[in-house]
Amino acid sequence: MAAKPIKIPVVSETEQETNTFLNGLWQQNPVFVQVLGMCPTLAVTNSAINALVMGLATMSVLLMSNILVSSLRYFIPRQVRIATYILIIATFVTAIDYVIQAVSLEIHNALGAFISLIVVNCLILGRAEAFASRNTVNKSIQDALGMGLGFTLALLLLGIIRELLGQGSLFGIAIFPENYENWIIMLLPGGGFFTLGLLLLVFNWLQQRDTENSQ
Amino acid sequence: MNASGDSSDKSLYSRMYRAFVGVAAICGIVIIVVYQITAPIIADNQNRALETAIYKVLPEVASKKEFYLNTAGSFVTEKLQSNHVIYATYDLNQQLVGFAIPAQGMGYQDNIQLLYGYDPTKQAVVGMQIIQSRETPGLGSRIEDDPKFVENFLRLDVRLNETMNSLANAIVLVKPGKKTKAWEIDSISGATISSKAVGNIIQQSASFWLPKITQHYKEFEFGS
Numbered sequence: 368m369a370a371k372p373i374k375i376p377v378v379s380e381t382e383q384e385t386n387t388f389l390n391g392l393w394q395q396n397p398v399f400v401q402v403l404g405m406c407p408t409l410a411v412t413n414s415a416i417n418a419l420v421m422g423l424a425t426m427s428v429l430l431m432s433n434i435l436v437s438s439l440r441y442f443i444p445r446q447v448r449i450a451t452y453i454l455i456i457a458t459f460v461t462a463i464d465y466v467i468q469a470v471s472l473e474i475h476n477a478l479g480a481f482i483s484l485i486v487v488n489c490l491i492l493g494r495a496e497a498f499a500s501r502n503t504v505n506k507s508i509q510d511a512l513g514m515g516l517g518f519t520l521a522l523l524l525l526g527i528i529r530e531l532l533g534q535g536s537l538f539g540i541a542i543f544p545e546n547y548e549n550w551i552i553m554l555l556p557g558g559g560f561f562t563l564g565l566l567l568l569v570f571n572w573l574q575q576r577d578t579e580n581s582q
Numbered sequence: 583m584n585a586s587g588d589s590s591d592k593s594l595y596s597r598m599y600r601a602f603v604g605v606a607a608i609c610g611i612v613i614i615v616v617y618q619i620t621a622p623i624i625a626d627n628q629n630r631a632l633e634t635a636i637y638k639v640l641p642e643v644a645s646k647k648e649f650y651l652n653t654a655g656s657f658v659t660e661k662l663q664s665n666h667v668i669y670a671t672y673d674l675n676q677q678l679v680g681f682a683i684p685a686q687g688m689g690y691q692d693n694i695q696l697l698y699g700y701d702p703t704k705q706a707v708v709g710m711q712i713i714q715s716r717e718t719p720g721l722g723s724r725i726e727d728d729p730k731f732v733e734n735f736l737r738l739d740v741r742l743n744e745t746m747n748s749l750a751n752a753i754v755l756v757k758p759g760k761k762t763k764a765w766e767i768d769s770i771s772g773a774t775i776s777s778k779a780v781g782n783i784i785q786q787s788a789s790f791w792l793p794k795i796t797q798h799y800k801e802f803e804f805g806s
Contacts, residue, residue: 413719435608439601439604439605442600442601442604443601443605444594444597444598444601446594446598447598447601447602450602451601451602451605454602454605454606454609455605455609457609458608458609458612458613459612461613461616462612462613462616465616465617465620465621465624466616466620468620468624468627469619469620469623469624469627471627472624472627472628472631473631476714479716533719533720534720549720551719551720551721554719554720555718555719555720
């Protein structure tokens with residue numbers, strides 16, 4: 368999803384590796400703070416399993432592309448870097464697409480075109496450009512794991528809320544009693560927007576409270 | 583541009599080419615390796631999904647055989663590139679029990695792919711399974727699992743007319759609970775377009791295949 372340019376804070380070289388990891392998971396969470404990759408976030412989180420697979424697929428692509436981009440960072444001239452990154456990302460997306468088909472055709476069908484659309488997830492290109500192209504392989508792995516896990520957990524949270532309210536189940540297992548009236552809007556795109564909006568509200572409130580406390 | 587600029591341009595170009603060719607080579611190798619590893623597993627998965635679907639639409643099946651329709655209008659068992667394929671199914675005594683026929687058509691949001699079972703002795707559709715659909719979750723998606731709707735396809739009359747060239751009665755969609763005839767389908771309220779789409783897909787596919795199957799019936803018997 369093409370979004371307006373977003374300033375991605377670059378982590379300075381001196382910061383600890385654990386910070387790099389936690390940064391993606393919490394302070395700079397791709398979904399709740401950077402608001403990146405909204406297309407899959409809204410589209411495939413109608414069930415927990417879809418959200419989980421999408422998150423893991425994105426994380427694997429991010430990890431592999433970060434590794435390759437950072438190991439080739441002196442080899443790729445700046446003038447052609449974006450085209451090269453896209454080539455690298457597209458390769459790993461194709462690979463992940465095959466892997467998901469091999470693991471489960473059912474999940475592959477449910478996710479549909481959104482697997483191929485990982486190519487245009489700004490999160491991955493954003494991390495390649497802002498982090499992996501300027502940092503060591505080791506740090507890029509930390510960054511990919513942190514950001515990827517942050518993305519996966521955010522998607523999973525949305526998926527859990529939407530599946531629970533929309534179908535009364537979790538990972539396909541019925542949770543609510545049978546006479547629970549399914550809240551179908553939660554499965555439709557509208558429900559995605561509502562849930563994301565509310566979660567962003569909570570996240571911003573938490574961060575604001577943190578800043579006020581630290582002052 | 584001066585002479586030194588030219589030479590630095592050249593070195594930049596060669597670095598750009600080197601980067602592209604190098605990265606493309608790495609990417610090519612990655613894709614080939616992953617494809618080689620996953621291709622047999624994916625083919626296996628697809629086969630298993632098809633077999634499960636066939637078993638669901640024709641429960642007494644023990645084995646199946648693919649028949650392709652060639653351009654001359656006759657059935658052959660050699661694999662053809664066309665998607666004009668049906669599966670003849672046999673029971674344990676190698677008796678022909680029916681046909682599993684894949685069909686597809688436009689639904690509310692995207693193509694719906696389904697598989698239905700045809701029983702030639704009953705001249706009826708005896709089962710239907712949605713293979714792939716992207717209908718609205720909770721509404722149109724009920725074509726897959728709404729028990730009342732799925733029941734329509736356990737005995738749906740598709741007998742041919744006397745000249746054996748088209749269905750005697752077109753499949754008709756009626757309002758929920760208003761089904762009175764064997765060739766009618768009760769639609770789902772709240773999923774009218776999706777349920778109508780399923781009816782149309784089967785109607786079109788049955789009018790295409792059933793006259794051909796009846797005409798070539800002997801060719802499908804086991805071993806022939």
